[in-house]
Amino acid sequence: MPEAPRKSYYDVLGVSPDAGDKDIKDAYRRAARAAHPDLGGSAAGFHDVAIAYETLSDPQRRERYDAEIGRVRPAPAASGAAAARNGTPEARASARTRVEDDDAAKAPPNYLPPFSPSAPPAVPLILAGRQVHGSPRQPGMFGRLSSAVRSRVDGELRTSALLERALLPTYPAARLVNGLAFDDRERTSAGHVLLAGYRMAVIDSFTAPPGNFSWDGRSLRFQGRTVDLQLPRSVRAVQELFPDLNVAGWVVIHGAPDNPFAPVIDVPPGFDRSSPAVVQVVNAGTAVRTIRAFLSSGPAPNAVQLPVLARLLASAGS
Structure with a gap:
């Protein structure tokens, strides 16, 4: 039996890809209540809702995610990690983990x-x-x-x-x-x-x-x-x-x-x-x-x- 396609983050929250910030936040609160393990949901579903909101509520992460699922075409990049992001989703994720995440963790605090x-x-x-x-x-x-x-x-x-x-x-x-x-x-x-x-x-x-x-x-x-x-x-x-x-x-x-x-x-x-x-x-x-x-x-x-x-x-x- 073929495996069901994985839901997009928009599907997880129940919003359209054109949803605004307020719509995403309101949808997150509804989805979090529905997925809560104490209210009949599951731990994995509850975590998926949190990941979806975390991604879609941040403009830069949302833009990258849209590029990965094919909603927009990533802008050409010159070299390095940006070039990797324009390749396969796996290459983009690897580049973020090895370069961007590590650099961001070492950056000075932004209050x-x-x-x-x-x-x-x-x-x-x-x-x-x-x-x-x-x-x-x-x-x-x-x-x-x-x-x-x-x-x-x-x-x-x-x-x-x-x-x-x-x-x-x-x-x-x-x-x-x-x-x-x-x-x-x-x-x-x-x-x-x-x-x-x-x-x-x-x-x-x-x-x-x-x-x-x-x-x-x-x-x-x-x-x-x-x-x-x-x-x-x-x-x-x-x-x-x-x-x-x-x-x-x-x-x-x-x-x-x-x-x-x-x-x-x-x-x-x-x-x-x-x-x-x-x-x-x-x-x-x-x-x-x-x-x-x-x-x-x-x-x-x-x-x-x-x-x-x-x-x-x-x-x-x-």
Whole structure:
């Protein structure tokens, strides 16, 4: 049986290719509600809606996307990455990943929206210029007696140190906010949030004893036992709090301190690691690469969204 053609981003949102910015934004809100996993949708469908909106709401990305699907003919380009973009869609995507995304991630921060003496920024610039905010969550006296709580605390400390050492120095616009608790969402919290441009990575962490994990995109298991993950629920709630951003989640599992690629996380045969997913489960050796790729491939990846940062800092108590 022939495979059904993949929907265009316009079809995903239910708008015409000539839709204006307001029509796209309104359609995104309707589509996000319809695709929400808690309302009968699916995680993959919810993520597709976010990707479609992220692409069509940015003029440059929309123009490139229109060229890829044949709506317009790309203008001739002289050389380099621009020449690659005028070739096959695969060549254009490769050029963006290797050249444009990497360069954008290294670019100086661009604070948005623009501000002036008569319209001051939502966050004082001395604070907005810092890359790290807040501290990893700390347990109370009785929490320290729980091995599960100690595992989470140790994991969050190791993840925070990893991101500060291996990601932030090469991504000036990225902002790491630790220890968030959103008061307007019952029981919604996150060990860390990384913000860059119009994308947000929500991250939880824990340490684990020796042994392999298995992850099929829905269920995480360790030595035959199911591991309860709060993160998928948190990611969906954070996406609702920040509907104009593309929100995805990472669970970072730390094993032996001297081996970032422990523990091994097995996946079933045929599992597509590159497919869109609301949550990825990774070890420390994979975390920085995958999170950075997600953030840097979004629109305006060197932007610092000051109103969004202000809300995050309020939730972190900074």
